[in-house]
Amino acid sequence: MIDIEVNGATVEAILATPPAGSGPGVLLFSDAYGLRPQIEAMASEIAGWGYVVLAPNVFYREGDVAELSVAEDLADPDGRQRLWRKVGPRVGRLTVERALPDIDGYVAALLARPEVTSPRIGVVGFCMGARLAVRAAGRRPEAVAACAGFHGGGLVTDAPDSPHLALVDATAEFLFGHADGDPSLTPQNCADLGAALAGSGLVARNEIYPGAAHGYTMADTSAWNPDAYRRAFTELRGLFDRNLHDRPGASDPIDRRLLQDPYITLFRSPAVLDDALRRLRGSGYDVRTTDASQWVDQQGMHRALAALLDFPDYYGNNLDALNDCLGDVAAGGYGVDTGATGLVLVLRHYDAFAAAHRDAAFAVLDIFAVTARAAALRGRPMLCLVQSDDPDLDFPPVGAVPVSWNGAEWLRARRGDEPAV
Numbered sequence: 542m543i544d545i546e547v548n549g550a551t552v553e554a555i556l557a558t559p560p561a562g563s564g565p566g567v568l569l570f571s572d573a574y575g576l577r578p579q580i581e582a583m584a585s586e587i588a589g590w591g592y593v594v595l596a597p598n599v600f601y602r603e604g605d606v607a608e609l610s611v612a613e614d615l616a617d618p619d620g621r622q623r624l625w626r627k628v629g630p631r632v633g634r635l636t637v638e639r640a641l642p643d644i645d646g647y648v649a650a651l652l653a654r655p656e657v658t659s660p661r662i663g664v665v666g667f668c669m670g671a672r673l674a675v676r677a678a679g680r681r682p683e684a685v686a687a688c689a690g691f692h693g694g695g696l697v698t699d700a701p702d703s704p705h706l707a708l709v710d711a712t713a714e715f716l717f718g719h720a721d722g723d724p725s726l727t728p729q730n731c732a733d734l735g736a737a738l739a740g741s742g743l744v745a746r747n748e749i750y751p752g753a754a755h756g757y758t759m760a761d762t763s764a765w766n767p768d769a770y771r772r773a774f775t776e777l778r779g780l781f782d783r784n785l786h787d788r789p790g791a792s793d794p795i796d797r798r799l800l801q802d803p804y805i806t807l808f809r810s811p812a813v814l815d816d817a818l819r820r821l822r823g824s825g826y827d828v829r830t831t832d833a834s835q836w837v838d839q840q841g842m843h844r845a846l847a848a849l850l851d852f853p854d855y856y857g858n859n860l861d862a863l864n865d866c867l868g869d870v871a872a873g874g875y876g877v878d879t880g881a882t883g884l885v886l887v888l889r890h891y892d893a894f895a896a897a898h899r900d901a902a903f904a905v906l907d908i909f910a911v912t913a914r915a916a917a918l919r920g921r922p923m924l925c926l927v928q929s930d931d932p933d934l935d936f937p938p939v940g941a942v943p944v945s946w947n948g949a950e951w952l953r954a955r956r957g958d959e960p961a962v
Contacts, residue, residue, distance in 0.1 A: 547646030570670030679707025694725025883922030
């Protein structure tokens with residue numbers, strides 16, 4: 542057990558480190574019964590996969606871990622019910638207003654650990670902890686790359702702050718393993734959660750585990766189901782391994798998310814863009830970048846794109862020629878390394894060119910979007926990532942699809958007002 546500082550408070554937490562001593566970070570949110578040997582055992586198992594796991598005492602306002610320790614026998618259904626009558630009220634007192642600043646503190650404490658080797662983390666929650674995990678993914682999309690919840694309750698409600706509404710801000714890959722016959726997460730809730738995940742363009746697995754009661758991952762309770770537990774942790778390991786390691790050629794769902802947009806995605810922060818590019822390069826994409834603020838006129842634009850994408854010498858320096866040559870790129874004629882997963886065209890400071898040449902700036906994106914759709918049918922992914930110093934840059938639909946900001950900056954408030962550097 543260690544102490545971490547969270548918003549001026551000292552909070553106890555379990556810290557489990559991998560055999561190598563370091564690795565990507567994972568934030569673990571316990572069930573309503575709090576930190577205890579079972580949670581420590583689960584954190585240790587995840588750490589054994591190569592992760593640094595932090596499990597905070599989310600009920601620190603109610604007392605320290607010793608004061609909140611479980612006195613009832615959770616393996617006895619009656620004892621479990623008696624304990625719930627004690628812990629239920631403290632779950633209710635962990636309001637959204639309290640939980641969100643706490644989440645910021647937990648993420649900061651995890652990333653500050655010297656053992657943590659990556660800015661991308663995973664989060665996993667059990668029971669009420671699943672709600673905290675989802676809120677963490679929505680609140681900190683730049684950090685949370687993988688999010689899982691098992692036998693979570695209250696993920697979908699009619700409240701204006703229902704956890705599932707936070708998915709609109711998330712960019713992580715999600716995994717949910719719901720309990721069977723759980724009144725706190727019904728089949729209809731599961732379907733509504735799936736619709737929210739799909740509507741936000743998120744890669745997700747969202748299933749009810751047959752025959753698994755609420756609390757099935759907890760070996761110290763009467764709900765323990767070893768088969769469901771093993772399934773949950775096998776799928777959890779796959780989720781983290783896909784998303785938290787920097788391995789050349791490793792699968793990364795970021796390209797699948799971006800390809801669900803009209804192949805054009807807006808970015809404000811260079812840091813957010815650079816993280817996306819690092820991940821795309823790690824998945825084998827050929828990334829080509831140009832600075833649109835240096836295009837003094839439309840001819841300058843054509844010259845820059847022709848040089849960047851290896852257009853032939855007979856390129857006509859007009860939009861019709863751009864359409865033709867991008868079609869050749871989509872067919873694999875030039876403009877992308879033949880062994881690459883696909884092409885990523887990066888247009889930095891695009892608002893500078895759009896301010897002076899609005900119609901041409903739109904036409905370039907529209908041509909790219911239509912061409913990228915044809916390229917996708919050939920199995921040749923093409924993405925265009927547009928960085929803007931103007932947080933309010935917008936365009937009409939391209940290829941008949943709206944131009945969207947990336948998930949981490951989808952909300953206007955997340956794009957700020959300070960100039961990009």
